[in-house]
């Protein structure tokens with residue numbers, strides 16, 4: 014049902030343009046005008062849900078605070094037309110990024126009122142995601158992938174599953190050609206450490222990622238920030254060309270130089286979340302001149318008018334004057350003909366939601382069967398239908414796994430340093446326990462090496478992996494927001510992808526120490542030793558992943574994981590006999606992976622030993638057999654089967670909490 018809103022003007026009946034991609038008729042760009050009407054946005058620094066408060070280290074007294082409200086956008090209205098490049102300008106903190114976030118449904122907190130319409134259709138999160146791309150201010154690209162690999166990764170996850178791999182590949186090539194990246198298609202993206210693309214080329218790749226799905230609308234937050242003026246001009250020229258090809262492009266930009274300004278079709282100036290100008294870019298100077306603010310000669314109009322619309326905090330007098338000017342500008346704009354934004358008929362959001370539910374349920378009623386849709390809604394639902402057809406769990410899992418293996422194996426230096434680290438740990442341990450004997454003095458040494466083997470390397474991997482997981486948030490947080498894949502697909506691929514590298518490092522950890530210390534040289538013992546150490550190190554990795562998923566910063570995650578590790582260490586049966594642990598804390602050793610790996614290694618390597626005890630010594634001073642020694646250490650309760658259950662249970666526990674953390678606690682990257 015179409016409801017009216019003010020004077021009815023919009024709802025253009027335009028043809029859907031079909032871009033020929035590999036002959037697929039599914040690749041269409043719907044021409045969309047974006048109308049924003051009376052949009053307000055306020056945030057209150059209210060505490061989040063209880064588990065978020067805990068994991069974000071909010072203090073109990075902060076939980077009680079009702080929070081202050083900050084009105085970021087106030088009654089903003091504007092229209093962005095298909096085929097045009099629109100700029101949102103304003104001083105720092107004027108609300109440009111917030112406006113784009115609200116339009117793109119990317120805000121995680123706050124209250125939004127007002128309307129955002131795609132043609133005449135009230136936008137929902139799913140609709141805007143299916144027809145708009147959002148390019149953030151900073152490039153979140155993986156340094157070790159080439160330009161083509163970067164785009165291919167996204168294309169495999171974002172394009173409808175009806176696309177063959179040849180069509181996916183040719184779509185990637187089209188975007189590369191469209192953005193003038195052919196000459197660097199096989200160059201690594203790079204970063205401060207890896208040699209790669211220039212800043213402008215990197216920005217083009219970020220834009221290209223969002224062009225893959227043929228978006229009708231492209232939103233860009235400061236696409237020229239950090240670029241030199243020549244590169245910035247080239248980027249804006251590209252955006253202008255993309256707009257001419259039938260897209261609606263809205264970008265936020267600080268003070269652009271004149272040649273960039275001349276490419277902008279329409280612009281809006283924001284000041285403290287309020288509109289002080291919205292209209293054609295080439296009418297801005299005349300408009301402000303008519304209000305008594307002509308642009309001085311030899312001055313960039315953008316610089317001049319944005320300064321005019323910015324609060325000057327240098328002293329009280331200037332601040333009051335600038336606030337008064339801004340107030341007057343806003344009032345003048347409200348009263349002007351420019352402020353009369355296009356009022357369009359609105360297809361209400363309940364109707365949109367019902368229609369989307371039909372599309373998602375694949376109901377034959379969706380497009381046939383007597384339902385009548387406006388052309389606008391029908392076009393948008395077609396785009397939404399494609400979004401519903403994106404690859405499922407297994408493709409997501411496979412693509413993420415391949416990317417993880419590709420990126421990890423490309424990092425030769427990282428792999429080499431981890432192998433050297435494992436060998437050094439191993440040599441150190443092996444040297445301390447070199448050539449173990451079977452006399453009464455060596456009984457402690459046998460348990461010593463078993464215990465140290467299960468704690469030394471496992472302890473060392475914790476910080477490294479917690480750091481790596483925190484670095485991966487740079488992509489994870491935003492890729493999850495972009496709905497590139499599900500948290501579960503990422504998590505399963507990440508955990509399984511880790512295993513081959515993990516086994517290689519554990520192999521290099523086991524071999525030197527095993528041979529130097531002179532442990533049992535039969536196949537069974539060697540294999541069991543490797544399996545138990547692998548399980549112990551893997552449990553530590555899972556502990557690190559859990560800490561990284563739950564804690565807001567790397568430092569806190571490191572402390573958290575180390576505290577847990579220390580508790581496990583103390584209750585593992587080496588420093589304190591398992592029989593001496595008080596009953597109330599027994600459970601700590603029962604769920605303790607260090608205890609179970611220590612016990613398993615002791616059973617494999619020590620149980621069958623016979624010690625050469627001096628006949629004058631009592632059994633308590635020198636157990637004659639390994640079995641007696643195990644009894645002395647309290648390690649006789651439980652066999653290898655129980656150890657397997659204990660180790661498996663620990664891994665499962667850490668992994669479950671990690672998954673819940675990734676799913677329910679969206680952790681922002683630390684540089685956000």
Ligand SMILES: Nc1ncnc2c1ncn2[C@@H]1O[C@H](COP(=O)(O)OP(=O)(O)OP(=O)(O)O)[C@@H](O)[C@H]1O
Nearest residue numbers: 056083085103104105106107108109110111112122
């Ligand atoms: N989630 C939030 N919680 C509290 N304040 C916020 C939030 N988001 C934005 N703000 C505040 O709203 C104002 C506008 O922020 P925004 O990032 O939109 O400005 P901007 O114009 O994009 O600035 P810049 O050009 O410096 O990036 C700022 O004062 C900012 O601190």
